[in-house]
Amino acid sequence: MKHTNKARARAGAVVATVLAAGLLTGCAEELPTPKPEAPVAAAVVTQSQERKILDKVAGVVGKVEKSSDADALTARLSGPALDIRETQLKVAAARGDKEPLTDLSMQMQQVILPSDQEWPRNSFAITVQPKDLTTPVLMAFEQGTAREQYKLWGWVRLLPGVTMPQFAEADLGSAAVAEDDTSLKTTPKDAIQQYASVLSVDKKSKYNDNFADDDLRQFFRDYGKLQVNAINKEECDGAFKVGYEPTKSPVKAVRTADGGALVMAAMSSTETITAKEEGCEIGPPTKTTQALWGDADVTNVVKVNYKDMVAMYVPPKGSDSPISLVGYEHVPSSVSND
Amino acid sequence: MVQRFLAILLIVAGLGGIGYGIATATVLRESDTVVATATPSGDGTMVVTEPGVLGLVDDQVTVRATVPEGQKVTLALGSDVDVLGWVGDDPYDSVTGLSSWEALSVVPGTGLDTAAEEGEEKDEGPAEKPASGPDPAGSDMWLSEVTGETTVSMRWTEEPGRVVLLAAGVGKNAEAPTLELTWPRPVNTPYLWPGVLGGGFLLILGVFIAIGARSKGNSKKNGSGKGRTPSTVRPRRPDSDLPRRGVAFDLDEDRSTPSAHETPESPQPTPDDPADGGTAVFPPAGPLRPGRGAPRPSPQPQPQPEPEPVRAWSPPAPFGGAAPITPPPTPEPASAPEPVAAPAASIRGIRRSRRAQNPGAAPAQAPVPASSPAQRPSFGDAAPERTPAPSEAPAPAQAAPAAPSGRPMTRREMRLREQAQRRAATGAMPAVPVSEPEPEPEVEQPQTPSSRAAAWRQTWGVTGDGDNNR
Numbered sequence: 001m002k003h004t005n006k007a008r009a010r011a012g013a014v015v016a017t018v019l020a021a022g023l024l025t026g027c028a029e030e031l032p033t034p035k036p037e038a039p040v041a042a043a044v045v046t047q048s049q050e051r052k053i054l055d056k057v058a059g060v061v062g063k064v065e066k067s068s069d070a071d072a073l074t075a076r077l078s079g080p081a082l083d084i085r086e087t088q089l090k091v092a093a094a095r096g097d098k099e100p101l102t103d104l105s106m107q108m109q110q111v112i113l114p115s116d117q118e119w120p121r122n123s124f125a126i127t128v129q130p131k132d133l134t135t136p137v138l139m140a141f142e143q144g145t146a147r148e149q150y151k152l153w154g155w156v157r158l159l160p161g162v163t164m165p166q167f168a169e170a171d172l173g174s175a176a177v178a179e180d181d182t183s184l185k186t187t188p189k190d191a192i193q194q195y196a197s198v199l200s201v202d203k204k205s206k207y208n209d210n211f212a213d214d215d216l217r218q219f220f221r222d223y224g225k226l227q228v229n230a231i232n233k234e235e236c237d238g239a240f241k242v243g244y245e246p247t248k249s250p251v252k253a254v255r256t257a258d259g260g261a262l263v264m265a266a267m268s269s270t271e272t273i274t275a276k277e278e279g280c281e282i283g284p285p286t287k288t289t290q291a292l293w294g295d296a297d298v299t300n301v302v303k304v305n306y307k308d309m310v311a312m313y314v315p316p317k318g319s320d321s322p323i324s325l326v327g328y329e330h331v332p333s334s335v336s337n338d
Numbered sequence: 339m340v341q342r343f344l345a346i347l348l349i350v351a352g353l354g355g356i357g358y359g360i361a362t363a364t365v366l367r368e369s370d371t372v373v374a375t376a377t378p379s380g381d382g383t384m385v386v387t388e389p390g391v392l393g394l395v396d397d398q399v400t401v402r403a404t405v406p407e408g409q410k411v412t413l414a415l416g417s418d419v420d421v422l423g424w425v426g427d428d429p430y431d432s433v434t435g436l437s438s439w440e441a442l443s444v445v446p447g448t449g450l451d452t453a454a455e456e457g458e459e460k461d462e463g464p465a466e467k468p469a470s471g472p473d474p475a476g477s478d479m480w481l482s483e484v485t486g487e488t489t490v491s492m493r494w495t496e497e498p499g500r501v502v503l504l505a506a507g508v509g510k511n512a513e514a515p516t517l518e519l520t521w522p523r524p525v526n527t528p529y530l531w532p533g534v535l536g537g538g539f540l541l542i543l544g545v546f547i548a549i550g551a552r553s554k555g556n557s558k559k560n561g562s563g564k565g566r567t568p569s570t571v572r573p574r575r576p577d578s579d580l581p582r583r584g585v586a587f588d589l590d591e592d593r594s595t596p597s598a599h600e601t602p603e604s605p606q607p608t609p610d611d612p613a614d615g616g617t618a619v620f621p622p623a624g625p626l627r628p629g630r631g632a633p634r635p636s637p638q639p640q641p642q643p644e645p646e647p648v649r650a651w652s653p654p655a656p657f658g659g660a661a662p663i664t665p666p667p668t669p670e671p672a673s674a675p676e677p678v679a680a681p682a683a684s685i686r687g688i689r690r691s692r693r694a695q696n697p698g699a700a701p702a703q704a705p706v707p708a709s710s711p712a713q714r715p716s717f718g719d720a721a722p723e724r725t726p727a728p729s730e731a732p733a734p735a736q737a738a739p740a741a742p743s744g745r746p747m748t749r750r751e752m753r754l755r756e757q758a759q760r761r762a763a764t765g766a767m768p769a770v771p772v773s774e775p776e777p778e779p780e781v782e783q784p785q786t787p788s789s790r791a792a793a794w795r796q797t798w799g800v801t802g803d804g805d806n807n808r
Contacts, residue, residue, distance in 0.1 A: 031436045034390030036418075036500055044419060045479075053478045117419045143478070146423035150478050 043113035043173030045123055045150075050111050053141065053150045054125065058106040061085070061152065065101070067093040078142060078151040079249050080266035084307050087333045094291040102137065102155065102329065103130040110164075112254055112262075115173025120144045122153070122176055122252050124262070126164065135160050138311055138327050140252055140264050153252065154264055156311040156327035159215045164326060165313050166257035177253035177261040184314045186210065188253040188263040189246075191314050191323055196244040196267060214325040216310075220271075227273050227285060236280035236300075241272045244308070259316035262326070267308040269330070275300040284335055292335040299337040307331045345548035352541025359533015372396075372521045376442035378514035382429035383471030385514050386447055387503040389418045391433050393496035395521035402491040403505040403515035410508040411515045412475045412485040413492050418500045420479040422447075425504065428472070431514055433503075442519065471512025474504055 045053070060076035063069070067089040073082055091100040105127070112124040121143045127136045135158045142153040158164070168174045179189040186194065194207035202208070202217055224240035231238025244267055251265040275282045280300050284293040289304050309329040315321045372395045378385055385403075392399050392415075405411040414421070425447070432447035475485045481501065484492045485508070494501075505515045747755070 031439065032394050034388055034394055034435050036389030037498065039419075039500060044417070049478065049481075056478070117423070119423065146420070146426060146479070147472070147474075147477070149476075 041115065041172060043115055043171055044117055044121060045113045045173075047111065047113070047170055050113060050123060050125070053123075054106040054108065057141070057150070057152050058104065061104045061106075064089070065092075065098065076149065076151050078144070078153055080154040080247070080307070080309055081140075081152045083266070084154075084309065084329060084331050087307055087331050091288055091292065091332065094294075095288060096291075100288060100331070102157070103132060103134065104137065104139075104152070104155065105130065106139070109136065110167075111170050112167045113170050113173045114176060114254075115168075116176050119146055121150075122254065123150065124254055124264075126158070135327075138164075138264075142252070154266060154309050156264065156309050156329050158311075158327040159325060162326050165260060165262060167254070167262075168257055175255045177255050177263075179251045179253070181253065181261070183259065183317055184261055185317055185319060185323060186314065188251045188261060188265075188314060191263055191312060192246045192251055192265040192267070192310070195310065195312065195323070195325075196246050199244040199269070200242060210323050212322040212324040216325055216328050216330075231273070231275050231280070231282060234275075234280065236275035236277040236282070238282075239272075239274045239276060241274075242269060243272075244269045253314070256313070260319070261314045262311060263314050264309070264311040267310055269306040269308050271304045271306065273302045273304075286332075288332050289335045292332065296335075296337050301338055303336045303338065304332055305334045305336075307333050341547055341551040345544045345551060348540045348544030348547065350544075352537045352539070352544055355533050355537025355540060357533075357537070359530045359535075359537060362533065363527035363530040367527060368523075368525045370522055370525055372439060372519075372523050374436055374438075374440060374442045374519050376431070376433045376444045376517040376519075378431045378516065379444055379446060380514070381446055382431060383507040383512040383514050384425055384428065384430035384474075385433060385444070385503075385505045385517055386421055386425060386430050387433040387517075387519075388435070389500035389502055391435060391442075392494060392501060392503055392519070394436060394519075395523055397496040398493065398522055399496070400491060400493050400520040401503055401505070402489060402518040402520070404489045404518070405507045405513060405515045407488055409512060410473070410485065410487055411490055412473055412483065412504075412506050412508055413490055414474045414477070414480040414483040414504045414506075415492075415494060415501055416477075416480045416504065418502045420477075421502050421504045424474055424477060424479065433517065442517065470510050471507045473508040474506050475508075 057076040060072065064072050064085075067086070070086045070089055073085055077085055085104075088100045088102065092098055106125070107128050108125040109128045110126045114121040114123050123141045125139050125141070127139070129136050137155050137157055139155040140153045141150045143150045177184070177188060180187045184191075191210075194205075194210055197205040197207055198211050199217060199220070202221065220242050224242070227240045228238040247266045247268055249266045251263060253261040253263040255261055273282060273285065277300075281298045282300060282302055283298045284290045284302055284304075289302070307329075308331070310325060311327045312323055312325045314323050376385060392401075401413055403411050403413050416424070430447040431444050433442045433444055435443050437443035473485070474480070475483055477483075481497075482492065482494065484490050494503075503517075505517055507513045507515050
């Protein structure tokens with residue numbers, strides 16, 4: 001009997017333990033609290049997002065090949081890019097071919113993503129070499145406000161053989177530089193102002209020393225000489241003049257790895273070819289200007305208006321390097337005879 | 339009686355423990371998911387989660403947003419900066435976490451730090467509900483989005499970064515949607531195994547006590563319960579029933595068992611004893627073995643009677659009839675030594691012959707790879723050497739099954755061996771030579787391609803040095 005009592009007690013203890021343990025299970029776990037990751041310095045647009053954005057923009061640009069469809073561009077183009085593309089479409093319609101249209105297929109070899117959380121946000125991208133063997137295109141995209149989409153804001157064709165400045169890793173993002181940022185050799189806005197002067201009067205500009213010589217300036221020299229020579233052949237005393245002006249649209253700039261900035265801005269320019277000799281008449285010089293000329297009367301003056309976009313590298317303050325052009329777009333928009 | 343009562347108690351407790359353990363893992367198990375709902379406070383048309391809320395319970399979250407019937411609702415995922423930037427100055431509700439396991443805590447949103455400052459400046463009328471809910475659908479900034487009517491849901495697997503959810507009622511008279519976040523939750527069942535194991539222990543204990551109680555009762559009654567105890571398996575044995583039955587539990591009776599076995603058949607008890615559990619059935623099957631083969635011994639005797647019934651098994655054969663159990667041990671040693679010795683010699687012989695070939699063939703190939711005729715003589719040499727081998731070969735072939743390890747052969751091995759033996763029996767010479775040359779090329783094959791290649795190279799002046807160096 002003793003034995004059984006003991007055993008029973010033991011069994012009872014075991015049962016009690018099991019039951020007690022069981023009863024304790026129903027208790028609540030502690031509520032978890034959110035443990036957000038600390039904000040990190042990174043691009044506000046990921047590369048995969050950028051890819052989608054590029055596809056969407058390219059889709060819109062690719063569909064619009066007629067001037068009449070240009071309204072559709074507003075969905076994904078803004079600012080100078082919209083203006084220039086509309087001009088190109090117009091010119092292409094006048095010429096009857098697609099040559100004036102810059103190849104805006106968006107296969108990129110490099111993207112420069114924004115790191116600033118505020119709006120407007122800007123990203124830049126460099127295309128691979130286009131199929132027509134023209135130089136790659138540097139594009140700028142802008143998201144004006146949080147509720148807007150990224151839109152193509154502007155582009156330039158890079159100069160042949162140009163070396164692009166280094167940028168921060170795409171994943172880290174590159175900071176935007178304000179128009180009036182003073183950490184540079186000149187502020188971005190001033191750089192554009194000065195460059196307009198340099199393009200207009202070339203070496204006579206007082207800012208000539210700030211800028212390296214470049215293909216665009218050389219182009220105007222050669223082109224001007226060509227036109228003047230052609231007129232002088234007829235002994236009509238030719239003259240060639242080009243005048244650049246910045247537009248009112250903002251100047252975009254993004255920080256480079258060395259503390260400088262890549263600056264991009266729209267400009268407008270007018271080239272004037274004159275035959276000063278009495279009785280001389282000259283007509284439009286190029287196929288495009290001929291198309292734009294239409295059946296207007298010829299006079300002794302040809303004036304061609306251009307829409308321009310320039311991109312340049314502005315070194316950081318105190319640098320010995322000059323400001324240098326990296327690319328430009330020069331699109332004739334209208335022609336007149338006075 | 340008391341013992342029986344205790345046994346029942348233990349069994350009941352054991353079953354209870356097992357049952358409870360299983361129940362905690364099944365019916366009493368906590369839900370696999372956490373479903374928490376956020377009811378909007380009424381301001382604004384948008385609800386935004388704070389960073390970290392989506393991954394609050396688990397990395398995988400299913401989001402469901404509901405708006406009044408027929409209205410449009412959009413769910414979008416983006417970084418907190420993007421989402422709050424998009425929301426801007428509009429009033430919204432912020433989901434800050436769980437207030438209970440079923441409810442999310444919701445507070446009026448304060449926006450980004452910068453936005454908040456701006457908001458303070460514009461403090462005059464920020465909280466007014468917009469007439470129409472803006473639609474965040476389609477923004478470039480969203481990682482993922484979904485739009486639908488009345489109810490939409492989306493799944494999200496947490497990624498690194500501060501991803502937040504924006505849920506917006508869209509359109510005229512839009513209202514902020516009711517959010518429901520569902521996470522899977524790992525539910526652990528800490529009482530399953532302790533319950534089952536502890537219960538099982540109690541159960542077994544109870545059963546043993548019950549059996550003990552019963553066997554006591556049995557020993558008193560002495561006649562009843564034959565069929566239940568394990569010892570009942572033994573009645574077929576020549577020994578008397580009575581002493582055996584009690585063997586499992588009664589020491590006194592146990593003594594009688596050995597005494598019963600102290601007959602000339604002394605080897606029997608040893609194999610028998612382990613069979614106590616019930617396997618003791620097989621001894622009676624013993625006599626049948628030569629014909630049918632009992633499960634264990636069958637593999638060995640079965641094939642052997644056919645090929646070499648006389649040689650290998652003639653000695654045990656008499657045993658087979660008389661003592662069923664002893665034969666297995668005896669034949670094994672008897673057969674084992676014989677074949678082991680024979681194949682060992684023959685294998686050695688083969689090896690020797692191979693070695694003999696190799697030195698002949700390999701050197702012939704290596705130094706003078708170009709000369710294919712040079713190989714022929716070596717083959718010729720090898721062949722005569724091998725001729726003695728065939729005579730040995732059948733022996734290894736037969737002995738092989740037992741020889742390699744002494745372990746019982748598999749059926750395949752046996753089949754192979756039978757075939758080999760049959761071949762040997764029908765035509766010793768043709769069978770063996772056919773199989774013999776085979777190993778030879780097999781051995782040499784690895785060499786031949788390279789040697790041929792080398793020969794080719796030398797013949798055609800392609801230098802093989804590079805290869806050799808390699």
